Amino acid sequence: MEFTLDLNTIWFILIGVLLAGYAILDGFDLGVGAFYLLVKDDKDRRVILNSIGPVWDGNEVWLVTGGGALFAAFPDVYATVFSGFYTAFMFLLFVLIFRAVAIEFRSKQQMKWWRKWWDISFSVSSILIAFLMGVALGNIITGIPLGADKEFAGSFFDLLNPYSILVGVTTVALFIMHGTIYATMKTEGELQNKIRTWVNNSIIFFVMMYAVLTTTTLIYYPHMSEHFIGEPFLYVVALLNMLAIANIPREIHHGKEFLAFLSSGFSILTLFILFAIGIFPNIVISNPNPEYSLTIYNAASSQTTLNIMLIIAAIGVPFVLAYTFTIYWVFRGKVKIDSTSY
């Protein structure tokens, strides 16, 4: 494979960074939502909800900006994927709305039915968002039917193939693991002890799914591992990924939740890199007609725009990182409920 670090490749990487950033950050608050209903007590639920309270909204901005960057850098991908996956994306948008509203509205009323309804909305939508995103990634791996005009030529039910569902479930498992670890950092006492046992279960769940997924991918989608042949240093990424996952239970065992969280974040990052290496230089693989695939070249904006965008990113990203670190720093430590909480 020819690899040159041109503008198109840089943008492939940058959008990957935005989406990986989204998966790492929103991943934990989706994961928190996924196990949320297992927490029974109302006060404990508020603690859990407020552990993501100040940050979930900013986490979602990574997705929005990733979408905007995809539109700007690879408009054909943006157009093909979103129109092709129309019904699936509409579902995604609806659950995103429900989730945002549920978080905001839930604790504003005392009524039992009110809180119950929003609790269920929050949890179900968190699971569905993670699942649908996984399904979307799965379809990128299997490839989708594209025409010579770059348009999607399949149907909604093509998207729900067994492999993509497997990726969807694995994503949910990954985020639950990530979320339980995050929650142990933000909670204390009884609640923390309870969540700590869930961490172990969720690690087992994820590792099982991950093993099945990796085996399936290697057998049925060999193009995902093609680039690794003859490039031994790429195996380092895979190795780091496994080490990061293996490190999580170790840190949890030693009571170092923050390091476990970093480890889990790092494993998401390396998973993303493995995925990106697998599809490169395609962004959307066409199956059955691979010649119609959307690549970082045939789907890109002009070099002028990629250049301008790079300048915008160079100015903006340091600020973005600064805000992100500031917010996480200000709201570090265990959750305390006060009058401004959800």
Place this chain on the structure above:
Amino acid sequence: MDVEILSRLQFAITIAFHYIYPPLSIGIGVLLVIMEGLFLKTKNPEYEKLTRFWVKIFALIFAVGVATGIVMEFEFGTNWATYSRYVGDIFGSALAAEGIFAFFLESGFLAILVFGWNKVGPKVHFLSTIMVSLGSMLSAVWIVVANSWQQTPAGFHIVGEGLNARAEVTNFWDMIFNPSSVDRLLHVLSGAWLAGAFFVLSVSAFYLIKKRHIELSQKAIKIALTLAVLASLFQLFTGDRSAIGVSENQPAKLAAYEAHFDSLAPAPMYLFGWVDEHNQEVKFSVAIPKLLSILISGNPDYKVKGLNYFKPEDKPPVNIVFQSYHFMVAIGFALITISLLGLLFWWRGSLFKKKWYLYILVFSVLLPQIANQLGWISAEVGRQPWIVYGLLRTSEALSKAVEANQVLFSLILFIIIYALLFVLFIYLLNEKIKAGPEEIDKSSMVYGHQKHVIGSD
């Protein structure tokens, strides 16, 4: 119904519903900066109470704005894929810049604004308030720039032919500062300031009528009224500038605004009327002779192009544009009148005694909202049949992979979900307003600690 009508309806409904919230955030954001600034300057705890109360309302509005805003970010791709391919090189950059420069700023500092009262010092909190306000206005900058490019494309060239043709940037700054960006941005921003100002005026006047939170509400009314006076007058100026811009850059739209079918010199300006598009006349109308020519050029004999000057396939629908434009202008003048009247009463010292005027303030919250919606209807419908003026037709911009039944399904779901969301929003807003500004517990007050120390001396 076909895909085009359904997609246009869906876009119109989702954007109109979304657009209830961001102008309020922008307007209330500015007022929060003033309120908290006054608090830091005077150390008067009443201002802190006021700020805290409006931060809570702000957070609710902001949340619904975010929830409905995500839809907009992706709807270009889902329903307007051909358009996205055509303009991605330009429009996409503006959207991405909005994310990088505005959304991160807003969402990050919002956390401190809402949840950080006890986590950071008063100055850092004030800084966060400023940043959130700035972020909300920056997001308006990028989105209005993107939309203005659709109205008055500049700084680009067309590459490729037929189905593969698309617009590519040649000059970034020409694209950003296209002929209508600045005027329209200022017009949108002052519309947003008005939305926020009249919202605060409405709630505060309601409290005064109910004789609750009197001191607090009087302070709020003074702050909001000042913004209302400035913004409503500024809106007259930006509106005039925008209309002149439309006459230069989008003459077909201006002709629709004023329902001029034949090119006329001098051209009159209608105050109101009902357009009969079939017979090409304006019924039940009152018009001021020569006024349109004068307003556009300063010259009473200036010739204004009529709709018949344009090819039939390039004409926008007239009556809806005419009505929304005229009602918007009428509301603009009503807002100026209400604001100046308030200023007069304030100056005479009778502002808080005139119950009828307070009642007007309570209901006037709807006026900027309606005017903002009408303004966008006249701008967007007036651009038809183009999605990018003179370059790409709306009918050619759709997603080819999407079928009518899919859009019908999503449209129905949007209507149901948004209706539910709106009811809940109003309900929670009402609850918050009923609860009113709370007594702040001393220990959580920003200067509570210092006071305590001083008090114990």
